[in-house]
Amino acid sequence: MQRLADLPATFGILGDAFRRWLKSGLLTFVLLLGGFALILLVLAGTRVPYDAHRALGSRAGECKQPVDVLVLLGGSGMPSAAELQRLYRGAELAQAMPKAEVWVVHPGDTTVLEAMIRELLLRGVDPRRIGRLNVGENTREQALAVHHVVGARNVSLGLVTAPENMYRSVRAFRKVGLANVCGAPAWDHAMDHGFAYAHERIGGKAYVPDVSKATGLRYTFWNYLKLEVTCLREYVAIAYYRINGWI
Numbered sequence: 218m219q220r221l222a223d224l225p226a227t228f229g230i231l232g233d234a235f236r237r238w239l240k241s242g243l244l245t246f247v248l249l250l251g252g253f254a255l256i257l258l259v260l261a262g263t264r265v266p267y268d269a270h271r272a273l274g275s276r277a278g279e280c281k282q283p284v285d286v287l288v289l290l291g292g293s294g295m296p297s298a299a300e301l302q303r304l305y306r307g308a309e310l311a312q313a314m315p316k317a318e319v320w321v322v323h324p325g326d327t328t329v330l331e332a333m334i335r336e337l338l339l340r341g342v343d344p345r346r347i348g349r350l351n352v353g354e355n356t357r358e359q360a361l362a363v364h365h366v367v368g369a370r371n372v373s374l375g376l377v378t379a380p381e382n383m384y385r386s387v388r389a390f391r392k393v394g395l396a397n398v399c400g401a402p403a404w405d406h407a408m409d410h411g412f413a414y415a416h417e418r419i420g421g422k423a424y425v426p427d428v429s430k431a432t433g434l435r436y437t438f439w440n441y442l443k444l445e446v447t448c449l450r451e452y453v454a455i456a457y458y459r460i461n462g463w464i
Contacts, residue, residue: 257445266444273451274380277387280399283314285372287401290359290386291323295332299379299403304333306403307377308340317375320348320366322359327351356382357463360390373397380404381451388464412436 260266289307293299311319319342323330330351338344350366353359363374374395376386380402390398416429428435458464 257442261438261441261445263441266441266448269448270381270444272384273448274383274400274402274404277384278399280310280375280401284317284375284399286318286320286367287311287314287375287377288363289319289321289333290353290356290376290378290382291321291330291333295329295336300333301336302403302405303377303379304336305340306401308337308342310375310377310401311337311342311346314375317346318348319346320350320363322350322353322363324351324353324358356386356389357458357461360386360393360395363390364393364395367395371397373399375399375401377401377403381447385451385455385458385464389458392462392464 287307287310289303291300291303295301307319307321311317319337321330321333321337323333330349334344334347334349337347348366350359350362352362367374374390374397376383376390376398378386378400383400383402387398387400412432412435413430416427417423421427421429455464
């Protein structure tokens with residue numbers, strides 16, 4: 218009976234220990250999260266995010282000469298900024314490589330695939346050069362599908378996709394046996410303009426900080442914050458592909 222009477226006290230001691238552990242763990246997590254956020258904020262004030270993004274786009278090797286097949290990797294909706302950038306870049310390359318076949322790879326709804334084809338046609342790509350692959354839920358599946366179509370043909374491939382996805386894409390295609398692959402990233406190009414303005418002249422309040430000439434704070438800082446998230450997401454994807462042996 219004495220032992221049963223001691224149970225509430227024992228549970229109370231254990232409960233207090235658990236609460237202290239939880240509080241300590243939560244505090245540690247909050248501190249780590251805050252430290253990580255602080256690092257991201259500091260790095261956004263440097264060119265590190267820009268260089269990291271450029272490395273993801275070019276590290277696997279960019280196309281330096283014409284290829285036999287241009288492969289446009291889809292995965293976004295139509296119209297969307299990401300998809301239109303890839304199609305713009307693909308059409309540009311198709312004009313520069315008039316002998317290359319152009320394959321559009323996109324999974325799911327075929328209306329999106331057909332909308333992509335129409336965009337290429339609007340940009341002057343000959344329909345007889347365009348092939349369709351309505352498959353590939355991720356880059357690994359797309360690589361396997363292209364390898365299946367290529368078969369024993371010894372052709373060179375130029376992959377067109379977002380810069381942040383290029384390293385993983387090229388490595389994934391090489392992993393399935395397509396050795397002659399290079400990347401053609403769909404880079405975006407920042408507007409070459411100062412964007413400074415006269416704060417007071419256009420009605421800016423005297424008590425509001427004048428950031429009219431601080432274009433780095435108004436634009437670059439925030440763009441680099443977004444690039445950090447983009448790159449971090451891609452690093453996780455690269456790690457996942459490595460663990461699975463897909464690159």
